[in-house]
Amino acid sequence: MLRTTQSRISLSSLHFRHSTPRAHCYRRAYATSYTSLSSRYETYYGGSIKTFYNSTLTGLSPAENEFREAVWEFSARVVKPKSEVIEREGGDSETHEYKTLIEVHKEMAEMGLHGVTVPTEDLTSSLGLGLSYTHHLLGMEAISYSSASLALSYGAHSNLCVNQLSRWGSDDQRAQWIPGLLDGTYIGALAMSETGAGSDVLGSMMTVAKKVDDGYVLNGNKFWITNGPKADVFVVYARDVVEPGAKQTYTTFLVPRTTPGFSTGKPLDKFGMRGSPTCELIFEDVFLPSTSVLGDPASLQGKGAKILMSGLDLERLVLSGGPLGIMQAAYDTAVDYVHQREQFGVRVGTIGSMQAKLAEMYTKVNTARTFVYAVARAVDYHNAEAQKQGLGPKDKGYTYPPFQRRDCAAAIMYATDKAIEVAMECMQCLGGNGYINDYPAARYLADARLYAVGAGTQEVRRWLIGREVNSDFE
Amino acid sequence: MRPSPARLLNILVPVKRAVDYAVKIRVNPQQTGVDLNVKHSMNPFDEIAVEEAVRIRERLPKGSEPVNITALTIGPPKSIETLRTALAMGADTAIHVEIPESAPAPEPLGVAKAIRAIIEKHKDKEGVDMVILGKQSIDDDLGQTGQMIAGLLGWGQATYASKIDLNLEQKNAVVTREIDGGLEQVRVKFPMIITTDLRLNEPRYASLPNIMKAKKKPVTKLTPADLGVSFEPQMEILKVTEPPKRVGGAKVESVDELVEKLKAAGFNAV
DSSP states (O other): OOOOOOHHHHHHHHHHHHHTGGGSSOOOOOOOOOOOOSSSSEEEETTTTEEOOOOOGGGGHHHHHHHHHHHHHHHIIIGGHHHHHHHHHHHOOTTTOHHHHHHHHHHHHHHHHHTTTTTTTSOTTTTOOOHHHHHHHHHHHHHHHHOOHHHHHIIIIIIIIHHHHHHHHHHHHHHHHHHHHHHHHHHHHEEEOOOTSSTTTTTTOOEEEEETTTTTEEEEEEEEEEETTOOOEEEEEEEEOOOOOSSSOOEEEEEETTTTTEOOOOOOOOOOOSSSOEEEEEEEEEEEGGBBSSSHHHHHTTBBHHHHHHHHHHHHHHHHHHHHHHHHHHHHHHHHHHTTOOOOTTTGGGHHHHHHHHHHHHHHHHHHHHHHHHHHHHHHHHHHHHHHHTTTTSSSTHHHOOOOHHHHHHHHHHHHHHHHHHHHHHHHHTTTGGSSSTTSSSHHHHHHHHHHHHSSOHHHHHHHHHHHHTTTTT | OOOOOOOEEEEEEOOOOEETTTTTOOOOOTTSSSSOOOOOOEEEHHHHHHHHHHHHHHHHHHHHEEEEEEEOOOOOOOOHHHHHHHHHTTTOEEEEEEEOOOOOOOOOHHHHHHHOOOOOOOTTTSOOOOOEEOOTTTTOOOHHHHHHHHHTTOEEEEEEEEEEEETTTTEEEEEEEEETTEEEEEESSSSSEEOOOOOOOOOOOOOOOHHHHTTTTTTEEEOOOHOOOOOOOOOOOOOOOOOOOOOOOOOOOHHHHHHHHHTTTTTTOO
């Protein structure tokens, strides 16, 4: 069945092509960069994706643009055809199989998407690309365009888990986990929030790590953990047991799924992002040897808050690709629809009130994207400068630029607001069909809503930006 | 000391940057050609050629003579992107014969002469054993380059290949060709020209790590003067026009009405 106006167009063009025996002749290794001077839209994989992504405003370098087109091509070829089955399998409360999600996870590994920011040959794996956060953001956006659920799981895996492990992990830990996480053997996750610790994640954290002779014992629960039902390894934050009156410290652990005492709850039934598995993690007297402390236990025991906070900026930045991709998909669906649908003898897109919607949507998509890309460039610039001095996050003297925290928070806050607005307008542009689940509008809205609470709430982002601005006057 | 392999198996793969297959072609207002400010990519038949060269290497048992794959393109500066695609798919080195952006598109004879010049340059070092290229490019659809190279060099040729079986010991290949009404098998001796048909293989997608690695592979730049060739066109294009627009049909209610309409249109029973 033809589900959307967008796929109606692409399907008809595909039909023409694939009905001939020449089918696979008309495909490419990957898109080559070009300047779209006369074409106003981009097509990928022979029209599997047709997008009005405005590439003239992005400020991407030719190499970044080449990367962008390669990941969009991948998204059109591999992800788009499987997006519906990913949703269906995830939403099935009986089986919760996530079979297709895991298959595509492996295909993403073959493409080299899991180690975008991991240094090449980092002890371990030739799959690390050693590229920038801009590149990772572009990957996140391209995948989100076709399947926001898959992209959410991808973000949790490749940024929250892999990137934290790559930045902070000891040589042994990276050698043990990075190759499998990059080649698709393992799925990774990160566990921070708890039922009672959301926005006040550190202050209210109840999961506790008690130091024992040769390691730690973890007790507590983590909640809303993306990839929880399927992940093989978790980056887990826990509060340390400290002397009364002493400063509360936190420690970060690497917990393999197979650790005795560790278990997971049943997958949560969500409003959107139904293809992405989420659940509770349960720690019952989980014994972890000292080598489970992320990084070197001598220097990083008790430094969990620093690790957590350093990762949050980058998490916000990379995950901003989520709302950007969803928003572009909603925009493309809407503009296509209003130029097919006719009422009063005209295409509805030419009616004044609809034209105003198009103007708003167009401006929102492009302001959000250009801002997020600008933040990514700033973060990359800082990292490149630090690298020139041989400094990494673990080194003394490594400082975070003053605007990074507020800008990363602003990037995801703004992109999320706009994505929800654009998804709502997309739904309205589709009229009655926007309310029917055969069309993707409702899914865009439900998926976009995740980012208003996932990886931090909009409220805590605003609070954080305000606090940072106020700190300029201290 | 390990005995070094006698020599390499050298494969040359000429590739062309063409308007992307998915682009809707538009004739320019001057009617001299089509709008070229659109997405370009590697000619799909050339992709099949690159893929086959890489598969030849992958199919050989470990320890057999190493395969060296050189991708070659003739075109404006942007054609380097097409070479990068070939390198990302698995070619080892590349040669770019650069012509100005404004130059007219090279014709098969010019291209064949340039390829001959490159092969003759290679003779001093290690000769080219095999040239694999697309049977035609999807932009001009001329389909002559492979045959012309074979003619100029006096090499054997196997065109429209849908299967290639190499015999390295006997230095030949049995090539299955797609011809009208069936398949034909020919045995060709090294050195040889092979042009690829659609069903030879399904080209791979370059992974991101391979795209990154391709950036570091060597690309040699040459000018037509370096090769002593000229791409002066032999043909003059008089005019390019779009095919007539398709006129919509109409439904008829009955056979009688159909017959009536056919008669009115001048079709009469004999």
